[in-house]
Amino acid sequence: MKNNTGKQMLAATVSSLLAIAPVTGAFADLTIATVNNGHMIEMQKLTKHFEDKTGIKVNWVTLEEGVLRQRVTTDISTKGGQFDIMTIGMYEAPIWGAKGWLEELDFGAAYDVDDILPAMRGGLSADGKLYAAPFYGESSMIMYRKDLVDRAGMEMPDNPSWGHVRDVAAAIHNPPNVYGVCLRGKPGWGDNMAFITTVANSFGARWFDEEWKPQLDSPAWNHAVSFYVDLLGTYGPPGSSSNSFNEILALYNEGKCGMWIDATIAASFITDPKQSKVADKIAFAQSPIAVTKRGANWLWAWALAVPAGTKQAADAKRFIEWATSKEYIELVAENNGWGSVPTGTRSSTYANRNFLQAASFADAELKAILSADPSNSTLDPTPYTGVQFASIPEFQAIGVEAGKQMSAALAGNISVEEALANAQNAADREMRKAGYY
Amino acid sequence: MMRGRLATALQAPSVLALGAWMLVPLSMTLFFSFQRYNLLYPERSGLAGFSNYEFFWTDPAFGPALANTLLLVGSLLVVTVVLGLALALLVERAFWGRGVVRVLLVSPFFIMPTVNALVWKNMFMNPVYGLFAVAAGWFGAEPVDWLAEAPLLSLIIMLSWQWTPFAFLIFITALQSLDAEQAEAARVDGAGYWSRFRFLTLPHLARPIAIVVMIQSIFHLSIFAEIFVTTGGGPGYDSTNLAFMIFSQALLQFDAGVASAGGVFAIILANIVAIFLIRMIGRSLVV
Amino acid sequence: MGLVYFFPILWMFLTSLKTELQAIAIPPLLFFEPTFENFTLIQERSDYFKHALNSVATSFGGTAIAMALAIPAAYAMATAPGRWTKDLLLWMLSTKMLPAVGVLMPIYLIVQKLGLLDTRLALAVIFAMVNLPIVVWMLFSYFREIPAEVVEASRIDCRRTRDTIRHVVVPLGWGGIASTALLSVVLCWNEAFWSINLTAADAGTLAALVASFSSPEGLFWAKVSAVSVLACAPIMVLGWFCQKQLVQGLTFGAVK
Numbered sequence: 001m002k003n004n005t006g007k008q009m010l011a012a013t014v015s016s017l018l019a020i021a022p023v024t025g026a027f028a029d030l031t032i033a034t035v036n037n038g039h040m041i042e043m044q045k046l047t048k049h050f051e052d053k054t055g056i057k058v059n060w061v062t063l064e065e066g067v068l069r070q071r072v073t074t075d076i077s078t079k080g081g082q083f084d085i086m087t088i089g090m091y092e093a094p095i096w097g098a099k100g101w102l103e104e105l106d107f108g109a110a111y112d113v114d115d116i117l118p119a120m121r122g123g124l125s126a127d128g129k130l131y132a133a134p135f136y137g138e139s140s141m142i143m144y145r146k147d148l149v150d151r152a153g154m155e156m157p158d159n160p161s162w163g164h165v166r167d168v169a170a171a172i173h174n175p176p177n178v179y180g181v182c183l184r185g186k187p188g189w190g191d192n193m194a195f196i197t198t199v200a201n202s203f204g205a206r207w208f209d210e211e212w213k214p215q216l217d218s219p220a221w222n223h224a225v226s227f228y229v230d231l232l233g234t235y236g237p238p239g240s241s242s243n244s245f246n247e248i249l250a251l252y253n254e255g256k257c258g259m260w261i262d263a264t265i266a267a268s269f270i271t272d273p274k275q276s277k278v279a280d281k282i283a284f285a286q287s288p289i290a291v292t293k294r295g296a297n298w299l300w301a302w303a304l305a306v307p308a309g310t311k312q313a314a315d316a317k318r319f320i321e322w323a324t325s326k327e328y329i330e331l332v333a334e335n336n337g338w339g340s341v342p343t344g345t346r347s348s349t350y351a352n353r354n355f356l357q358a359a360s361f362a363d364a365e366l367k368a369i370l371s372a373d374p375s376n377s378t379l380d381p382t383p384y385t386g387v388q389f390a391s392i393p394e395f396q397a398i399g400v401e402a403g404k405q406m407s408a409a410l411a412g413n414i415s416v417e418e419a420l421a422n423a424q425n426a427a428d429r430e431m432r433k434a435g436y437y
Numbered sequence: 438m439m440r441g442r443l444a445t446a447l448q449a450p451s452v453l454a455l456g457a458w459m460l461v462p463l464s465m466t467l468f469f470s471f472q473r474y475n476l477l478y479p480e481r482s483g484l485a486g487f488s489n490y491e492f493f494w495t496d497p498a499f500g501p502a503l504a505n506t507l508l509l510v511g512s513l514l515v516v517t518v519v520l521g522l523a524l525a526l527l528v529e530r531a532f533w534g535r536g537v538v539r540v541l542l543v544s545p546f547f548i549m550p551t552v553n554a555l556v557w558k559n560m561f562m563n564p565v566y567g568l569f570a571v572a573a574g575w576f577g578a579e580p581v582d583w584l585a586e587a588p589l590l591s592l593i594i595m596l597s598w599q600w601t602p603f604a605f606l607i608f609i610t611a612l613q614s615l616d617a618e619q620a621e622a623a624r625v626d627g628a629g630y631w632s633r634f635r636f637l638t639l640p641h642l643a644r645p646i647a648i649v650v651m652i653q654s655i656f657h658l659s660i661f662a663e664i665f666v667t668t669g670g671g672p673g674y675d676s677t678n679l680a681f682m683i684f685s686q687a688l689l690q691f692d693a694g695v696a697s698a699g700g701v702f703a704i705i706l707a708n709i710v711a712i713f714l715i716r717m718i719g720r721s722l723v724v
Numbered sequence: 725m726g727l728v729y730f731f732p733i734l735w736m737f738l739t740s741l742k743t744e745l746q747a748i749a750i751p752p753l754l755f756f757e758p759t760f761e762n763f764t765l766i767q768e769r770s771d772y773f774k775h776a777l778n779s780v781a782t783s784f785g786g787t788a789i790a791m792a793l794a795i796p797a798a799y800a801m802a803t804a805p806g807r808w809t810k811d812l813l814l815w816m817l818s819t820k821m822l823p824a825v826g827v828l829m830p831i832y833l834i835v836q837k838l839g840l841l842d843t844r845l846a847l848a849v850i851f852a853m854v855n856l857p858i859v860v861w862m863l864f865s866y867f868r869e870i871p872a873e874v875v876e877a878s879r880i881d882c883r884r885t886r887d888t889i890r891h892v893v894v895p896l897g898w899g900g901i902a903s904t905a906l907l908s909v910v911l912c913w914n915e916a917f918w919s920i921n922l923t924a925a926d927a928g929t930l931a932a933l934v935a936s937f938s939s940p941e942g943l944f945w946a947k948v949s950a951v952s953v954l955a956c957a958p959i960m961v962l963g964w965f966c967q968k969q970l971v972q973g974l975t976f977g978a979v980k
Contacts, residue, residue: 059925393477397690408673700826707821
């Protein structure tokens, strides 16, 4: 046996080398990079309808949100050419579009581009040109346990003030059975900062002034963050500083949260009896406000875009036209019912009686989406667009840093003043580095 | 002995391959570290001088990151070596079901780092629905918010769980080759368990320990998947290490210039650690 | 004790048999009616076997390349150490310390220029390079245990070095080679950074499959447990299968 080991190894080597030789695929396939959220998974399943209709074959690369963002950003900025369609957010679309990295999207009359909600269309365009078509959209709102609020003898108006939300949280807080309010605390520009920015907006704060000077050291930010830290620290669940959407969803569905202010898309999960123990006990209200209504609830969309320079631009656009059309929404409804269609993109969806019947959250969601205006989201004027972000490339870096500081303040490691001062410094560094001033 | 030229020829392929692997990216990293290169601004290029280094160096996260990196590597080495050694000594003796126990002990090493982090974060350390919190509840204790109150300790727990099996595997194989006759003779001579351990077992394990320490420190210097999944480097900078800081520059902030400068820092640090380690344990390794 | 240590894996396995709602139950459920829906759902959504095949090809391919380069080098360093051997070894190790993310851009650009993005070849070569230093180190330490007299004696019998390696070093160091190879395969298998960043639809490995199930919007613990079980099972079974042999073969200085 020993004499054979050499030959065996050689054989193993050769066969492994053969196995790793490049796989040559057909070149006409479309490769689509997308997020692993439920609506996209559904799109993957329904793609066979598109394939049957057009004869175009589609390959999927599905990744979690953070990894996907890294992956597509690396690819598009190095002109890697790995993807014919990329799923991007409302943050990237206008920036990349303005840089000429994306193909302009221009569809036929049947597509009815005017049916797309104006806030969505505006947020995905640059210089009036649409660069990404919204696949589903969301805002943020209050999702509260009606049973608990009623039992505590409290009311939840449709447009509560933050002070009132705090009172309700205090009234229903009953640890460890239920915590008054669950909010995001995990550091990240799309995690805790998305939420904290909406709080700050409603307290009259803004990220930058007209000269692009960061404003995190302003009194308004201090009020907002102090309020957030106090509210979540007093009436929130333990572990909040590492909670984001999914962690809170798990808590909420187990009945541990009295209130939750987060993405409207959560409504479809928490009202689904298959996933949630409290599905029938939930009611909705618009995001709380402090001194202004502006920017109190965010606006986000996952959208499909075609990177400039792909060889299959025509096929790619055909796919996007299909996947973001009214017909696609009807197709999902046919297969899974109106309760599971992708929402937040088209007026026609909210005009559909079947949808309104199936989705208890439809009214609240539409109202939230319609009230969010990315181009006018702060009390004082700003040079940027975006509600829970500023649509400049530097924002990610700034948001990441600020997010860490806020989480440290929430965990009680540093004071709110220190956290904001550190975040202000980081923002200032970043803006100087980028040459804004 | 073998002629020098032949020895060179045999080493050449791997040295050349590694040289290419090392030098091309390294020189590109060095090049980028002096350039303005933000992925989101590919058009803004040009020489940046030392400003990337300055930005990395003066980043408020730099100090904590450096300290956390060394702390993580140091404590992980101690924990895994001690625990691995203890387990190996326990399992070394023959007992019923030893094979099964060995399999169970080795298994965590085969788990992917991201999976490891997800399992620990959500199923064990979550202060509301994690198993630790539930266990604390049985004893009437307050649940610990692991990732906020002790982020580094939490990471050390996860990582030791994953890496102790590696140390264990190496040690147990080394122990098997310990000369049984020698040990028996020592026992007949009246040497107690501890003195046998001290003068017989430990010297025998010098080389395996050295290997475990070297290989592990390489991996632990660049931990980031676990941090990314669990704490995101927070709260504050409490669990940010150098690798995560570079990751955050490169793939959260997309600043390839500053990230490259950070990469150069990391290489320098790694070499300092390596030289330090070689000084400490190198003798038992290369002699 | 072994069970305590193994518990997280066991728990992951149990979770993979739960529904999403059961997976987040407070207090956690120990007894429940198992379901295989997570596993069928994974296969429905993406082709497990394709990813598994990619993982097998890249891990074993990468290991094969690394071993082919490392065995001669380690042999030469172990049997004929020169003035520079120690420095060379140290240098090799320091290449491993370059954080992967720091060289992502250069490597991405190079691989793209070569037209090898999303190929198993690129991934295997990179795996080989990433693990080469460790492989050389491990082999070096094993080969040093082979007594010099044995090698010397065999060199008289076999005139060519190639024969010495094939007939003496490889058989005598077989345990060391096998365990090094296993270590390398495990490391490649679990590698997530390059396998996610350099692949798309064709060459995605199991690490990429796990990434496609982790942290979506919505509950995912049961599903991610299931996909993790699927991703880790092959390598764990291989490890279990080999480890008994390893423990015997890996004995340092067994040939003394």
